[in-house]
Amino acid sequence: MxxxxxxxxxxxxxxxxxxxxxxxxxxxxxxxxVYFYTPTEIKAKSSELTGHKVRIGGLVQEGSLVRETGNLKIRFLVADNVERLPVQYEGMTPDLFREGQGVIVEGTWRGGAEPFQAVTILAKHSEDYVPVKMSEEGIAKARESMLKTLQ
Amino acid sequence: MKFLAKIQWPLGLLTVLVLGAGLWLVIHAPADYQQGDAVRILYVHVPAAKMSLLSYLFLTVVSGLFLWRRTETLDILAEASVAVGAAFTFITLASGSIWGKPMWGAWWAWDARLTSMLVLLILFMGLMALRNALDNPVKAARATAVLAIIGAVDLPIIHFSVVWWRTLHQPPSFAGASKQAITGDLLPPLLVMSVAFVLLGAYLLVLKSREVSARRQWEALETERLEHGHE
Amino acid sequence: MSEYGEYVWGVYLLAGVLLGGLALMWWKSLRRLQQRLQAAKERHSA
Structure with missing residues (x-):
């Protein structure tokens, strides 16, 4: 040189x-x-965020996941300790995307009158690692720590 | 450097033994209830991440000591720890990315943890570039030491990023004795692999330091010969 | 390792090749330099 x-x-x-x-x-x-808003935050800031690209994170509400037959459309609720938010998505989901697990959805906020249209779905893993054998208590513990990060 | 030459072989042998034990445990560990076999990626990712931070911490200390004492050995250790740290940081980012694709559904996300770790890699690369770009070795040593110390602000940002801000990356699984989020047979492989990576890092540091030292001796000899002409 | 086998192998292969490769490269370079330094020393004393 x-x-x-x-x-x-x-x-x-x-x-x-x-x-x-x-x-x-x-x-x-x-x-x-701060990588994502919680459902509670997004509802509180709804008007200022309308029209903006946002990420919303929470737990996939147990029992809320509906998969349409014949296509890749899904509907579910994203929940934190207080609020829950209906979300729609079409496409493949990550392997850790499951009911009762953490999720982050990306898309444009339209005010919340209609279900949130997610463009991208990211699964959020908790810090808990549990062998298959002892999953029962592990699942409960993982859920607890996920809720803690959402506060 | 004589001391380093003495400990290199025993250190290498110990590294191989512990690494072998670690890999045996990794193969025989059960799958995680959520991640399945992908959890095995974390036995490389987490120890590599610890070594990235540890390498930079070591670099900061020897850089500080160098600016104070001006001993060349300290500068050699600094140059070596930059090379070792860059390798571990690259492995951290790459293994995290390969884990993230099937688990999160994305190779990369610009969250605080991933971004601050990328900055660490840029720092290591920048330190190599800076040393390379300066002709005068004394100036190069001082400049890289100063830059290394300034760059140390990234360390607490990386460490606390998952606590201070909401990130995609999960929070730490160890938080003192009060919290222990890795259960049962998943823990031993992580602990042994962590020890193995510390040993491996130490071995690489010793090796690279000796190489840097020998290269500097050779370069000094060459300059001398050019100045005095051939015999 | 049925599930995610390629991801897991990919990580271990990458780490092994990179760290092993660096160790080998530095070790070879160190040996070459030591030989040169030794040769220079002998030339000097001769």
């Missing part, structure tokens, strides 16, 4: 590293790092 290239490389690397660090530190203080 000649000296001019070296200098460009030097300035480039410092700018990239500095930029990445600064962005991270500043977004840390703005709340932009």
């Amino acid at each position: 000649n000296s001019k290239n070296r200098r460009l490389f030097l300035i480039g690397s410092v700018v990239v590293v500095g930029g990445a660090l600064l962005t991270l530190v500043f977004t840390s203080f703005t709340g932009a790092l």
Whole structure:
């Protein structure tokens, strides 16, 4: 490398590293790092978020999941401790997407009068790891910690 | 460096033994009730993540000591820990991504944990680039030490990201004695693999430090020869 | 490993190749440098 290239490389690397660090530190203080809203929050902020792309996270309400026959359309409720929100989605779901498990749905918020139309579904895993043999108590524990993260 | 040369072989042997035991446990561990066999990915992912942070922590300490004492050995350890740390950080991101695809349904998400970990990789790469870009080795040593210390702000952000902000990434499974979220036979492979990765990291650090030291000696010899001409 | 076999193998293969490859590369480089340094020392004392 000649000296001019070296200098460009030097300035480039410092700018990239500095930029990445600064962005991270500043977004840390703005709340932009919160990855999703809970159903309670989205209902409270409904009017200001209308028309915006949002992520909403919660538990897939037990017994609420309906799969249509003949296509990939599904309907379910996303719930936190207080609120529940009807969601529609069409497509493949991740393997951890199950009733009673955590989920994050992405889409445009339309005010909540109609079911939320999800474009993407992400399954959220809790921090609990339980062997197959002892699932019974494990399931209860996993649900508890998932609800805790949603507070 | 003589000390490092002495401990390299025993350290390597110990690493192989513990890593072998860890892999045996990984193969014989039961599947997770939710993740099935994909839980086995976490026996690489979690220890690699711990080693990424530990490498940067080590780098911060030796960089600080170097700026204070100006001993070349400290700078050699810093250069080596950047290389080792970058490798572990890359494995953390790649293994997390491969776990995320079937489990979350996405290779990547810009949540706080994943983003701050990517920044750590950028930091390691930047430190390598910076050292490479400066001709004067003394200046290069000082500049990388300063940048490494500034970059250390990323460490608490990575560690606490899953607690401070709501993320897609799950919160820590260990939180002191009060909380223990990994149950039964899933725990031993994680513990043994963590120990194995610490040993592996130490071995790689020793090896790379000796390599860096030898390279610097050789380069010094070359410069000397060029300055004085051939005999 | 029926379920997710390819993902699991992929991770272990990647980690093994990367870490093993780095160790091998650094080890070879160290040996080569040591040989050169040794040769230079002998030339110097001769």
